Amino acid sequence: MTVIPEEDAELLREIFDEKMRSDVEVLLFIKREDSSSDEAEKLLKELSALSPKISLQVYDFDKDREAVERYGISRVPAVTIIGEKDYGIRYYGVPFEQEFETLIEWLISVSRGDVDLSPETLKRLEELEEDKKLTVLVTYACPQCPEVAQRVIEFAVASDNISVDIIDIFEFPEVKKDFPVLVSTPKIFAGNKTLTGWRGSDEGALLELIK
Amino acid sequence: MKISLGKFRKIYDIAVIGGGAAGISAAINGKAAMKDVVIFESDEPLLKIRKAREIRNYPGFPKATGEEISEAFLNHIKEMDIDLKREKVTGIVREKNFVIYTQKGKAWAKTVILAVGLKSEETFPGEEDLLGKGVSYCVLCDGAAYSGGKVAVISDSEEGEMEAEALKKDYGCGVVYIPLYELKSSDASFSILKNRPLAFKPREKGVEVEFKDMEEGLIVDGVFLIKQFTSPGRLVRGLKMRGRHIAVNRAMETNIPGVFAAGDCTGGPFKIAKAVGEGQIAALGAVRYISQLDSQKMEVKQ
Numbered sequence: 001m002t003v004i005p006e007e008d009a010e011l012l013r014e015i016f017d018e019k020m021r022s023d024v025e026v027l028l029f030i031k032r033e034d035s036s037s038d039e040a041e042k043l044l045k046e047l048s049a050l051s052p053k054i055s056l057q058v059y060d061f062d063k064d065r066e067a068v069e070r071y072g073i074s075r076v077p078a079v080t081i082i083g084e085k086d087y088g089i090r091y092y093g094v095p096f097e098q099e100f101e102t103l104i105e106w107l108i109s110v111s112r113g114d115v116d117l118s119p120e121t122l123k124r125l126e127e128l129e130e131d132k133k134l135t136v137l138v139t140y141a142c143p144q145c146p147e148v149a150q151r152v153i154e155f156a157v158a159s160d161n162i163s164v165d166i167i168d169i170f171e172f173p174e175v176k177k178d179f180p181v182l183v184s185t186p187k188i189f190a191g192n193k194t195l196t197g198w199r200g201s202d203e204g205a206l207l208e209l210i211k
Numbered sequence: 212m213k214i215s216l217g218k219f220r221k222i223y224d225i226a227v228i229g230g231g232a233a234g235i236s237a238a239i240n241g242k243a244a245m246k247d248v249v250i251f252e253s254d255e256p257l258l259k260i261r262k263a264r265e266i267r268n269y270p271g272f273p274k275a276t277g278e279e280i281s282e283a284f285l286n287h288i289k290e291m292d293i294d295l296k297r298e299k300v301t302g303i304v305r306e307k308n309f310v311i312y313t314q315k316g317k318a319w320a321k322t323v324i325l326a327v328g329l330k331s332e333e334t335f336p337g338e339e340d341l342l343g344k345g346v347s348y349c350v351l352c353d354g355a356a357y358s359g360g361k362v363a364v365i366s367d368s369e370e371g372e373m374e375a376e377a378l379k380k381d382y383g384c385g386v387v388y389i390p391l392y393e394l395k396s397s398d399a400s401f402s403i404l405k406n407r408p409l410a411f412k413p414r415e416k417g418v419e420v421e422f423k424d425m426e427e428g429l430i431v432d433g434v435f436l437i438k439q440f441t442s443p444g445r446l447v448r449g450l451k452m453r454g455r456h457i458a459v460n461r462a463m464e465t466n467i468p469g470v471f472a473a474g475d476c477t478g479g480p481f482k483i484a485k486a487v488g489e490g491q492i493a494a495l496g497a498v499r500y501i502s503q504l505d506s507q508k509m510e511v512k513q
Contacts (some may be wrong), residue, residue: 003212015219039212100214116307142352143317147306170355184343184353184433196343198304198448 016051083110093168148200226320230256233474234326236490253299257281337411345418360432
């Protein structure tokens with residue numbers, strides 16, 4: 001049985017055909033005999049078959065250590081998408097349910113290499129000199145999370161100084177211990193600064209966070 | 212394993228928030244202009260009008276009961292095949308389109324008409340400060356964050372009982388349920404505390420819920436507040452209010468482009484005819500706004 005129903009597959013073919021520009025490579029890091037890894041692999045195999053512009057490369061976390069280290073992968077399953085370059089975006093978990101939309105928007109942004117941010121925001125991102133690492137905590141079922149994750153991905157695509165880890169805390173509940181404040185999703189961490197809830201999708205609030 | 216593609220599949224032209232006279236009128240007028248319209252209403256539509264024993268000042272109905280007028284309104288939206296979703300809206304955010312979050316999921320629309328009526332939202336001292344730091348309004352969003360922990364669910368309706376069950380079953384939480392209404396069922400699988408909270412305070416790990424006549428409060432990892440009504444100012448980020456009312460101009464436009472308001476939520480007089488008229492003006496404004504969006508898109512393409 002397929003994960004992506006034919007009706008959705010047809011829609012996705014149209015979206016990719018209309019919106020994607022250059023080829024992208026989806027990199028998936030997995031462990032063998034891990035049910036989440038199996039789910040992620042099945043989903044991404046089906047997805048990559050929907051457009052000739054998408055290719056999939058699967059790495060074994062235990063065996064392919066060179067790739068794991070090159071991309072700085074810390075846990076599995078992990079997904080990253082490479083276009084003209086590596087935009088420094090890593091997704092930890094299986095991007096399904098609500099987060100499937102994040103995956104689709106991410107593919108399109110990387111393929112196009114451009115984003116739909118305001119001219120003011122793009123100018124501020126160009127002026128950014130320091131490297132900024134953002135961590136976004138989401139759950140696949142959280143309805144507010146995709147807008148926040150997608151906005152942060154746009155920031156990372158627009159600026160070489162921004163890298164992002166998006167972590168599904170349902171898949172990795174232990175990460176809650178790594179953060180200094182009580183967790184609710186969506187939540188963005190930038191150093192010791194945080195942004196909670198819908199405000200994470202606000203360009204102005206995100207610019208403040210990385211200032 | 213399921214996937215969601217909602218934002219790529221269905222974008223309404225007009226989302227009407229509230230199923231009272233103003234909301235129904237807005238939906239009818241939007242649909243009459245060939246727009247794709249949805250109404251969100253968590254309660255019975257037209258509940259307030261339905262309760263009126265006699266209405267004598269609505270044109271065409273010299274001596275009608277509230278039941279008769281509301282039936283006529285509801286038949287009208289059925290006749291026009293307008294989508295009525297019995298879902299509570301928990302937030303609205305402006306992206307490329309408006310994202311309307313509900314307790315069951317979300318929807319997308321080009322414009323929003325707020326016809327939410329006029330009620331007061333009870334807020335507790337400490338609630339705003341602890342939002343996202345131990346206080347949450349959404350089990351679907353934040354349940355996982357408290358998995359295995361101890362939580363309090365405070366609710367002004369029976370809806371909270373379902374949320375408490377979900378926290379217990381889906382996330383393995385220890386739940387203390389605090390009803391702000393008369394609890395009917397007694398076979399709940401979680402503990403019940405019938406005492407009205409006074410305030411929330413931050414604790415080193417979690418939140419303390421304070422009560423009247425209780426020396427020590429209840430310390431939990433998180434508090435879920437399940438409310439029937441959210442004030443428009445909190446529902447839509449950046450919405451300008453004028454006291455308890457939404458600030459609008461004569462075209463029923465709010466300060467946010469694409470967001471309109473109509474009915475009691477914009478102020479008195481609190482009459483059906485006024486609500487219906489404002490609903491119509493708001494819908495016409497929304498239709499005009501969509502035309503402007505469409506012509507901008509055309510210009511970009513050319």
